[in-house]
Amino acid sequence: MTNVPQDSLFIRSLHRQPVERTPVWVMRQAGRYLPEYRQTRQQAGDFLSLCKTPELACEVTLQPLRRFQLDAAIIFSDILTIPDAMGLGLYFSEGEGPKFSRPLQNAAAIDQLPTDGVIDQLHYVFDAAALIRQSMPAELPLIGFTGSPWTLACYMMEGGGSKDDFKKMITCIYQDPAVAHRLLSKLAGVIVTYLCEQVRAGVNALMIFDTWGGLLTPAAYLDFSLQYAQQIIAAVKKKHPTIPIIFFTKGGGQWLKSMASTGCDALSIDWMTDLAVARQQVGDRVALQGNLDPRVLLTNPQVIREEVAKVLASFGHGSGHIFNLGHGITPDVPPDHLEVMIRAVRELSPVYHR
Amino acid sequence: MTNVPQDSLFIRSLHRQPVERTPVWVMRQAGRYLPEYRQTRQQAGDFLSLCKTPELACEVTLQPLRRFQLDAAIIFSDILTIPDAMGLGLYFSEGEGPKFSRPLQNAAAIDQLPTDGVIDQLHYVFDAAALIRQSMPAELPLIGFTGSPWTLACYMMEGGGSKDDFKKMITCIYQDPAVAHRLLSKLAGVIVTYLCEQVRAGVNALMIFDTWGGLLTPAAYLDFSLQYAQQIIAAVKKKHPTIPIIFFTKGGGQWLKSMASTGCDALSIDWMTDLAVARQQVGDRVALQGNLDPRVLLTNPQVIREEVAKVLASFGHGSGHIFNLGHGITPDVPPDHLEVMIRAVRELSPVYHR
Secondary structure, eight states, X not given: OOOSGGGSHHHHHHTTOOOSSOOXXXXXXXXXXXXHHHHHHHHHSSHHHHXXXXXXXXXXXXXXXXXXXXXXXXXXXXXXXXXXXXXIXXXXXXXXXXXXXXXXXXXXXXXXXXXXXXXXXXXXXXXXXXXXXXXXXXXXOEEEEEEOHHHHHHHHHHTBOOSXXXXXXXHHHHHOHHHHHHHHHHHHHHHHHHHHHHHHHTOSEEEEEETTGGGXXXXXXXXIIIHHHHHHHHHHHHHOTTOOEEEEETTOGGGHHHHHTTSOSEEEOOTTSOHHHHHHHHTTTSEEEEEEXXXXXXXXXXXXXXXXXXXXXXXXXXXXXXXXXXXXXXXXXXXXXXXXXXXXXXXXXXXXXX | OOOSGGGSHHHHXXXXXXXXXXXXXXXXXXXXXXHHHHHHHHHHSSHHHHHHOHHHHHHHHHHHHHHSOOSOEEOOOOTTHHHIIIIIOEEEETXXXXXXXXXXXXXXXXXXXXXXXXXXXXXXXXXXXXXXXXHSOTTSOEEEEXXXXXXXXXXXXXXXXXXXXXXXXXXXXXXXXXXXHHHHHHHHHHHHHHHHHHHHHTOSEEEEEETTGGGSOHHHIIIIIIHHHHHHHHHHHHHOTTOOEEEEETTOGGGHHHHHTTXXXXXXXXXXXXXXXXXXXXXXXXXXXXXXXXXXXXXXXXXXXXXXXXHHHHHOSSSOEEEEESSOOXXXXXXXXXXXXXXXXXXXXXXXXX
16 A cells, blocks of 8 residues: 555654554564564574674564564664663673663763764664665564663663662762763763664664653653753754654653653653543644553453553544553563454554544 | 640641641651661561561651651551461561562452451551550651552562562453452451551551552553542541541552542652642642652752752642652661751741741
8 A cells, every 4th residue: 555664554643644544563572572582582692692683683673573463663672772882881681681780880980981983883773774674564664762861871870770760860860960961961962863873774763762751750850851852852853854753751641741842743651641631631742652551461362452442442533643552562471462452453443543 | 835646737737727837757767777777677586576566666666756856657567467467478588578478379369368357467556556656745646557459459469579560460450350359349348447446546647558559550540449549538537537548659640630539638749740730630629748759868968958948849838738758768868868858847848837
């Protein structure tokens, strides 16, 4: 029907243009819940080698497209590639998630953090993007992405994931706000180039993952997270005015109005916010992506169909909705259950677009 | 000045009556950040023995009152006493938090869960309440508390804390809602008696901790968490019409209007919601408690004073504010920092009550 990504349901929905049915993709759709992914990952040795080998990153990006009727692909990569390229030494310890061997210990370390040459260390991402773009169906859009400066800074100060809500970075914003801003500015600058290079490599849309913005007070969120997202979006749009950008702050349901005024084209919504409420607040300005509770995929086909129907109904009639989960798909989901979800979106959504 | 708890700043503020300054207490004010607490706990052997020995529970409850000018005490206990009394075998493993040796494995286990005799197993809580009431300053109010049915159910199904957001209970509400409701109803029934017995033992206010309600979709929150809080509040108020009840859902900032219509007297607000916004939404119906980011106490006296000033200003002029943190105080807080916070509230708040 269409043969360029710009005419796809996904891109048209991001621009809130009329579509025949609601497009659907899933955060972390190339992931551990797929046996073929686990096999390729084993072949790669570890998660980071998988990210850093364009052929293998391409392979796992395409895997879910072979199984499911998805409306977009997303580059297989990690939000922590930038800190790794800055020299922090990213590794993944089994069952414990990401770690840095050289976390940021103090203000001096932040000021010494390199920005020159960082992008050169990230060529594997752009190479993967180009390879994926040329290997995947021509009409399907490819999404590039980044972590937000705030989210990257949380991990970089903490040295990895956190049991206590990233208290190092959060204490820093209260105690040394100028230092925090220097780190966030540096990251924002690198991220702009990182995203622009992904566009140059062929991606058709971008997404900013602000996974930990929801840990902040409303005032701190505006100052330390949203401000930088806004800067990044403005700078990328200046260079690539037509590239659609999706912004996602997990736990950001109270701040949707501010988020919608960053210049982004769409907000990704977690499952704690009702799409009807979100649409009422910002639906005249941005598209909305989401927001099935990922745990629904652990139940059974009947429940999955019912819950998909509820999400579609909560957005309601008209364009500007991209179906997705409220957060990433988890490793314990049976792939058949995702199939049920996608089929339900395809079957149940056309009525909302008549 | 006053010599019964009913005339205290805390109780008057819960009823939104005029006060001279904003009262202040702190969630988990009897806790590991205090060296004298750590000593008593060592003496008790473990955390649960401390809870179950009224003399020691009384001692640690009084410890923060000796150090700080606090406007309320809260019984030293744990939200998981009820599941323990139901036979699940609560224990605390070092650094890993609460665990149950016999978690709920299936619907049959839920149906076999005893309710008769459960309250008899909890006499240590009522004994502690009575002892604390008679040992503490007569004019100071004592708060009793419980976990919400939803929050207890999350731990009971999971077998302890959770790395993956309590997926067992959350999957259950989608897949077997009737089973989930049977568990929650049972818990609500026991909780009503538990709270009424605390009132009989002498507590002057009650607080319901819904720590995990914020993990739910808006619809599921109303159905599986808020509904039961409402039932509990109605039943307790029927027996004790004048006892003030504070309701706290962490992450519930989007649902304050629903929370305020449960019949509670006050909402406790986490640090992710602005008190000005909360007051605008519900301030004509309930008092508000909160909401300093607990991480502020890890900084320094100057920052603590500034951030206290911001919280007071965000609530603004008039009665109906109880100063507190947005969540419990953490073990790494220097006690002097709490002193600075309390002094700042006492010094900076009178201007808002003129």
